[in-house]
Amino acid sequence: MSTASADTGLNLLRLSDPKIKTLHLTWFAFFLTFAVWFAHAPLLSSIQASLELTDAQIRALLILNVAITIPARIIVGMLVDKVGPRIIYAVLLIVSAFLCIGFAFATTYTSLAIFRFLLGFVGAGFVIGIRLVSEWFPAHQVGTAEGIYGGWGNFGSAAAAMILPTLALAFGGDDGWRYAIALVGLICGVYGFVFYAKARNTPKGSIYFKPKKSGAMLVSSWGALWALILMNIPMYLALAILAWRLSPSGVNLYGDGVLYSFWAALVIIFIYQTWTTYQVNAEHLRAGVPELEKYSFKQVAILNVAYFATFGSELAVVSMLPLYFLQTFEGLTAVTAGLLASAFAFMNLVSRPMGGWFSDRYGRRRSLLYMIAGLALGYFMMGLIDSHWWLVMAVLVTMACSFFVQAGEGAVFAMIPLIKRSMTGQIAGMAGAYGNVGAVIYLTVLSFVSYSTFFYVIAASALIGFVAVWFMDNPRGHIAEVMPDGTVHTIEVGHK
Structure with a gap:
C-alpha cells in the first residue's frame, strides 16, 4: 500500500478557489438537512406538553423519524446520478422546509406523526453531497473533502440541540418550540434557492457521467447481481423491524392488522425490486460488459x-x-x-x-x-x-x-x-x-x-x-x- 505523495491539504479560507467554494456550499446544505431532521429532538418535552402526548407517542415519533430514510437514500442516490446533485439538493432543501414548517404548526398527533415520517426523507441529503464533492476534488484530496463535508454537515444535529431550546425560550410562550422549529425550516428553504443559484454539478469543462440505465444498480457480473439482490434483504428486514416496533408489541401506534399489511407490502416491493434489478442487468450482462466499464x-x-x-x-x-x-x-x-x-x-x-x-x-x-x-x-x-x-x-x-x-x-x-x-x-x-x-x-x-x-x-x-x-x-x-x-x-x- 503506497503513501500518497501529492499534497492532501486544503486551504479552506481560499474562497476564490471554485472547489473550496463548492465544498462550503455543500457542507452547509448537509448541515441544514441534519438540523431540520433532528430539530424536534431537543424540544420533545415542550412538544409533549403542548399536545399532551404520551411517552409511547413520543417514542413512536423517534422511530418514524428514521423509518423512511433507508429507502430514501437508495432513491435519492439514483436520482442524483441521473439528474445531477445541484437540482436534487435544491429540491430536497425546499421540500424539507415545507415539511419542517408543517411539523412545527401541527395541532394533532396524527399530523405531527405524518410530518415526522415524511421528514425522514431529508436524511437522504447526505448522499447528494458525496457525489457533488467527488466531482470537484481529485483523488488525492477527495477523502479529506468528503470528511469535511460529512463531519461539519453532521454537526447540524448537535447545533440544533444547542441552539433551539434557547431560541424557543426567546420566542417565549407555549408555542416557542413551534417558532424555533419553523425558523430552521425557513432558513432551509431560502438556502435551497441559494444553493441552486450558486452550486454547479462539475467544474467548468468537466463531464458529468451518468449511468447507462436507471431503475437499479448496474453490476459487472452474474455473481455481483446475486450479491446485489442479497445485499437488499437486510434493508427490508430493518424496515420490517421498524414496523414491528410501532405495533402493539412496541409503542402501539397501530394494530396487528396494519403491521401484517405493511409486512406483506414489503414482501411485494422486494419481489418487484428484485425482478426490476434482474431485468435491468440481464440484458446488460448477456451482451457482455466491456472491460473498461467493469467495477x-x-x-x-x-x-x-x-x-x-x-x-x-x-x-x-x-x-x-x-x-x-x-x-x-x-x-x-x-x-x-x-x-x-x-x-x-x-x-x-x-x-x-x-x-x-x-x-x-x-x-x-x-x-x-x-x-x-x-x-x-x-x-x-x-x-x-x-x-x-x-x-x-x-x-x-x-x-x-x-x-x-x-x-x-x-x-x-x-x-x-x-x-x-x-x-x-x-x-x-x-x-x-x-x-x-x-x-x-x-x-x-x-x-x-x-x-x-x-x-x-x-x-x-x-x-x-x-x-x-x-x-x-x-x-x-x-x-x-x-x-x-x-x-x-x-x-x-x-x-x-
Missing part, C-alpha cells in the same frame, strides 16, 4: 458492512447515551448527562475529516482497517464502564471511541467515489442506507440486553467488518467512464 461490487458490499458498523453504531449510541450516563453515574442531572453524551457527536467536527485525510495520506484500505480496529476496541472498553469508574475517564473513553467511529465513516466515504464515478450516488445511497440498517439492528438489540452487552455486540460486529475490509482492494490507477458517443475518459483513483 468490483465486492468493494461496494464491504463498504456497506463497514458503514453498518461505523455510522450505524453512531446513530444508535447517540440515541441512548444521555440515558446511559444518567442511569450509570449517580448524582448526574438530565442536563449534565446530555452535555456529557454530546461529546460523542461533537467529535464529528474533527474526526470525520481526519478519517478522510488519513485515507488520502496513508492508503484507503489500511486507514479503514485501523479505524475499525480502533472502534472495536473502543466499544469493548465502553462495555467495561460501570458506576465505579471515574466519570472523567468514562467520558475520555467515550470520546476516543467516537473518534474511531467517525474517522471510520470518513474513511468509508473517502473510498466510495473511487469505485465507479457514474454510479457514486447509488453506491453512496446504498452504503448510507446500511448505516441506518445498522442503527435499527443495534437499537433492537439494546431493547433486549444490558448496556454492557449492547457495546460488546457492536464491538463483535465491528470485528466482522474488520475481516471484510481485510479482503478489500486498495483503489489504484484509473477508472474509466464511457460516454454515449464511445469516447473514453479516465479518472485517477490512486497511486500505483
Whole structure:
C-alpha cells in the first residue's frame, strides 16, 4: 500500500478557489438537512406538553423519524446520478422546509406523526453531497473533502440541540418550540434557492457521467447481481423491524392488522425490486460488459458492512447515551448527562475529516482497517464502564471511541467515489442506507440486553467488518467512464 505523495491539504479560507467554494456550499446544505431532521429532538418535552402526548407517542415519533430514510437514500442516490446533485439538493432543501414548517404548526398527533415520517426523507441529503464533492476534488484530496463535508454537515444535529431550546425560550410562550422549529425550516428553504443559484454539478469543462440505465444498480457480473439482490434483504428486514416496533408489541401506534399489511407490502416491493434489478442487468450482462466499464461490487458490499458498523453504531449510541450516563453515574442531572453524551457527536467536527485525510495520506484500505480496529476496541472498553469508574475517564473513553467511529465513516466515504464515478450516488445511497440498517439492528438489540452487552455486540460486529475490509482492494490507477458517443475518459483513483 503506497503513501500518497501529492499534497492532501486544503486551504479552506481560499474562497476564490471554485472547489473550496463548492465544498462550503455543500457542507452547509448537509448541515441544514441534519438540523431540520433532528430539530424536534431537543424540544420533545415542550412538544409533549403542548399536545399532551404520551411517552409511547413520543417514542413512536423517534422511530418514524428514521423509518423512511433507508429507502430514501437508495432513491435519492439514483436520482442524483441521473439528474445531477445541484437540482436534487435544491429540491430536497425546499421540500424539507415545507415539511419542517408543517411539523412545527401541527395541532394533532396524527399530523405531527405524518410530518415526522415524511421528514425522514431529508436524511437522504447526505448522499447528494458525496457525489457533488467527488466531482470537484481529485483523488488525492477527495477523502479529506468528503470528511469535511460529512463531519461539519453532521454537526447540524448537535447545533440544533444547542441552539433551539434557547431560541424557543426567546420566542417565549407555549408555542416557542413551534417558532424555533419553523425558523430552521425557513432558513432551509431560502438556502435551497441559494444553493441552486450558486452550486454547479462539475467544474467548468468537466463531464458529468451518468449511468447507462436507471431503475437499479448496474453490476459487472452474474455473481455481483446475486450479491446485489442479497445485499437488499437486510434493508427490508430493518424496515420490517421498524414496523414491528410501532405495533402493539412496541409503542402501539397501530394494530396487528396494519403491521401484517405493511409486512406483506414489503414482501411485494422486494419481489418487484428484485425482478426490476434482474431485468435491468440481464440484458446488460448477456451482451457482455466491456472491460473498461467493469467495477468490483465486492468493494461496494464491504463498504456497506463497514458503514453498518461505523455510522450505524453512531446513530444508535447517540440515541441512548444521555440515558446511559444518567442511569450509570449517580448524582448526574438530565442536563449534565446530555452535555456529557454530546461529546460523542461533537467529535464529528474533527474526526470525520481526519478519517478522510488519513485515507488520502496513508492508503484507503489500511486507514479503514485501523479505524475499525480502533472502534472495536473502543466499544469493548465502553462495555467495561460501570458506576465505579471515574466519570472523567468514562467520558475520555467515550470520546476516543467516537473518534474511531467517525474517522471510520470518513474513511468509508473517502473510498466510495473511487469505485465507479457514474454510479457514486447509488453506491453512496446504498452504503448510507446500511448505516441506518445498522442503527435499527443495534437499537433492537439494546431493547433486549444490558448496556454492557449492547457495546460488546457492536464491538463483535465491528470485528466482522474488520475481516471484510481485510479482503478489500486498495483503489489504484484509473477508472474509466464511457460516454454515449464511445469516447473514453479516465479518472485517477490512486497511486500505483
